[in-house]
Amino acid sequence: MRCWAEINIENLYDNIRELEKITLKEKIMAVIKADAYGHGMMNICEALIKTGIKKFAVATVEEALEIRETNNEVGILILGPVENECMSKVSDNNIYFMITDFEEIEYIEKNRINVNVFLKLDTGMGRVGFQEDEISELTEKLKNCKYVNAVGIFSHFSSSDSDEEYTKLQEKRFKEMSENIMKEVHSVKYRHLLNSFGSLKYHDSEYDFVRMGIILYGGVTDEETAPYKFKPVMSLYAKISHIKKMHKDSFISYGNTYMAKKGDVVATVSIGYADGVRRDLSNKGYVYYKGHRCSIIGRVCMDQLMILIPEELADSAKKGDIVEFFGKNINVVEVANLCNTISYEILCGISNRVPRIYK
Template structure:
């Protein structure tokens, strides 16, 4: 293999069991959207099932169908919204959907579609959902038409994983708004807490389910969580080695300059695999435990590193290279982004390898 993503299933299950202990009598919803944050939605959903999880969240109808085709017949909620033309497909595959407008509820009713819905409340995310003044209108419509479609209610915390008193107060206000929803106790599925919320607000009365996303991989708020274990490593191999015969410029744009006698390794991965171009000339990888700086611009399918002198006498073509591992948070910071984007940016052409 040229490049592969290694997922430690034992560590993954450890994290899930740790979460289940933390949430007490609440139940866990496994968030497997974005191909389970890049880790492989089908396999990790099956691992979650082994841990007793029977409710899953995806972002799109297509993501849900991928799971159904693998005989995963548990609750699946399409959290990213569904267009009206997708509703028949959602009904066919027995998906639950996030409801964000009265117009869509009216469409479901008039089309006589048997689709279960989770009502999205706007509590402060500013993305989608019903504001307070819209709720009464919606509930009156539900009662008038004797609809039984609403089986869930949820909202989303926007700064639960961020520090500071102001963010804490904002989150508490979101929780209050959620809990103020009338008729909450009669709805089967009530979920508000995301990864950050689970860590800080799980002891409060704020629903009977929680949604576990990035926390499944031992990370939240761009920090590793005490007591959780890292799950993911992106690995590749040395494709080519050379010792420079003269002072040389490296890669596109001539942004790196090395000296005669320096050793350069070409690695068989690039930004088409998910190794970010923005890490050019400032990141590093590990070869045999030694840091090797990324040298020159990352190409689509390859990039170069300078081999330190203390590694030069034992490195060879084919050697394993760790691109992202426990340094994933540092990588994200270097790229001026977050770990979510690094994880989900690992392309489908990178083979997922599952280890115990």
């Protein structure tokens, strides 16, 4: 293989054990949308079921149905929009989805679709959900519904990792809004609000589920999650395919953005932006190779990139050697920071043509 991603299931299990220091296992709702953040949804789902995890969150109808095809017992909640024409199929497969506006309620009632749903509240994320001034109308409609059975309520933090004051405001709004609904709509049994970083800071809050995403996969730093420690589940590797010692000063890669000097040892690595290595890393990223961080030089190409081999490795570097892009030695958060993005995007961006090796 020219490149691959190793998925360390033992690290996943260690992360579950760490999460149990924060909340009860039966409260964990594992977020496995977007192919489990690039880790392979079904493999991760099967591994988590073995640990006793019984609740899962996805983003699409297709993801939910794929899980249901292989397991009839776990709970599944779709966090993304469900198109009207899919509601019957989702309901028939005992899959929960969210209601975000009055039009969806009217459609379900008009078409007589028996559904168990979660009500999504907009407490400040500004994406989807019922707003504060709609709660009275919502409760009145639900009390008269014959087919919409609201079993739960949830919302989502927008800044739990960066803005404590705003997060507290969102939690305050959620408590008030959900309590007003539950006073009138007695079918509602469950509430959940906490996401990964929210669970670290507000784990004393009384909620029925805790949605665990990025920390489940270890896409965080120890500083962000102290005193808890989460291990990276994915590591990305590629092989060196070519090595040359420059006979003269010469440009490297497209656009002539890097000038290699005479005597430099340059290695070509078989991975590129089509595999998910961001082009942003051109001339500023690095890989881990034989105990050294080697700079990515020149622009990242679609299928390959070049690195500068340090002098102390010049005589030992060879074709077929393996370099690490992130994992045990380079935190994926470091890579994300270099790309001015977040670890979620880096992990989700590893393309399907990169084989996943489970160990």
